[in-house]
Amino acid sequence: MHKLGLIGGLSWTSTARYYEIINKAVHRAKGGQHSAPLLIESLDFATVAGCATEEDWDIAAVQLIDAARRLEGAGAEALLICANSMYRVYDRVQGAVDIPILHIAEVVGRKMQAEGVEKAALIGTRNVMTEKFYRQRLVAHGVSLLPADMELAERIDRIVYDELTVGKVSRDSERYMKSELTDIAKQDVQAVVLACTELELIVDVKANVLPIYDCTGIHANAGVEFILG
Template identity: 85%
Template sequence: MHKLGLIGGLSWTSTARYYEIINKAVHRAKGGQHSAPLVIESLDFAEVARCATDDDWDCAARQLIEAAVRLEKAGAGALLICANSMHRVYERVQESVRIPVLHIAEQVGRKMQADGIEKAALIGTRNVMTEKFYRQRLVGHGVSLLPPDMDLAERIDAIVYDELTVGKVSRESERYMKSELTDIAKQDVQAVVLACTELELIVDVSANVLPIYDCTHIHAMAGVDYILG
C-alpha cells in the first residue's frame, strides 16, 4: 500500500471522520489486521481560522504549505487537505510539493459527471458557496449550480464555527438543515453537494429526497484509491 498524507485539524472533528472512513475502507479491501498507512499534520484550527476570518489567505497558505512539505518529507506519496474551505489556497499548496494533492471539488465533480448530474445546489460555508475557487471546479465537470443562498451561508458559518468544529451537535441545527434540504429539493436540481466536511455530523446523507454528494466521504475514498494503488 502507498502512504497518504492528511493536512487536518481543519477541524479535528472532520479529520477524525477522514481517518475513520479511510481505515474502514482499507480494512474492507485488505481484511485481517490491515489499516491505512497515513501521516497526519493536525494543525491548530484557531490559528488557521483566524487567518481566513481576517482574509489573510497568505497566512493560511503558509501554514498549509509548511504542513504539506513536512508530510512529503515524512514519506507521503499524495496529500489530502481535510477541509473544503482551505482549498482556497490549493494551488499554492500543490506548487510547494512534488507529490499530488487531491482536490476535493475535482473528486466530487468527477463523480457527479459520471452519475449524469447536471444541476445541483452547493451548500457549505460562505467562502465555498460564494467564491469561484470551488464552484468553477464543479462547473468544469458540467454541473450547473444554483446561485448561493446568502442567508443559508451565514447560518451554516455559525453552525460550523460555533458548534461543529468544537464537537457540538445540536438538535436545532439538525432540524434547520433538514428543513433547508427539503426546500432545496423543491427546486429544479438533481442533487445537493454537501461541501463542508463537518456538516455530515448533522445531515443524514442517505435520508433525503435528493441525492447528497458528501464531499468528506468522496474525498476520503479518493485517498483510499491512492493507498490501494
C-alpha cells in the first residue's frame, strides 16, 4: 500500500472522520488486521481559522506549506488537506512539494460529471460558497451552481466555527440544515454539494430529498484509492 499524508486539525473533528473513513475502507478492501498507512500533521486550528484578509491567508499558506513539506520528508507519497476552505491556497502548497495533493473539489467534480449532474447547490462556509477558487473547479466539470445564499453562508459559518469545530452537535442546527436542504430541493437543481468537512456531523447525507455529494467522504475515499492503487 502507498503511504498517504493528511494535513489535519482543520478542524480535529473532521480529521477524525477522515481517519475513520480511510481506515474502515482499507480494512474492507484488505481484510484481516489491515489498516491504512497514514502520516498526520495536525495543525492548531486557532492559528488559521476564520481567515478574512490576504495577510491571514498568507499565514495559513505558510503553515500548510510547512506541514506538507514535513509530511513529504517523512515519506508521504500523496497528501490530502482535510478542509474545503484551505484549498484557497492549494496552488501555493502544491507548488512547494513534489508529491501530489488530491484537490477536494476536483475529486468531487469528477464524480458529479461521471454521474451526469449538471445543476447543483454548493453548501459550505462563506469563502467556499462565494469565492471562485472552489466554484470554478466544479464548473470546469460541467456543473452549473446556484448563486450563493449569503444568509445561509453566514449561518453555516456560525454553526461550523462556534459548534462543529469544537465537537458540539446541536439539534437546532440539525433542524436548520434539514429545513434549508428541503427548500433547496424545490429549486432547479439535481444535487447538493456538501462542501464543508464538518457539516456531515449534522446532515444525514443518505436521507434527503436530493442526492448529497459529501465532500468529506468523497475526498477520503479518493485517498483510499491512492493507498490501494
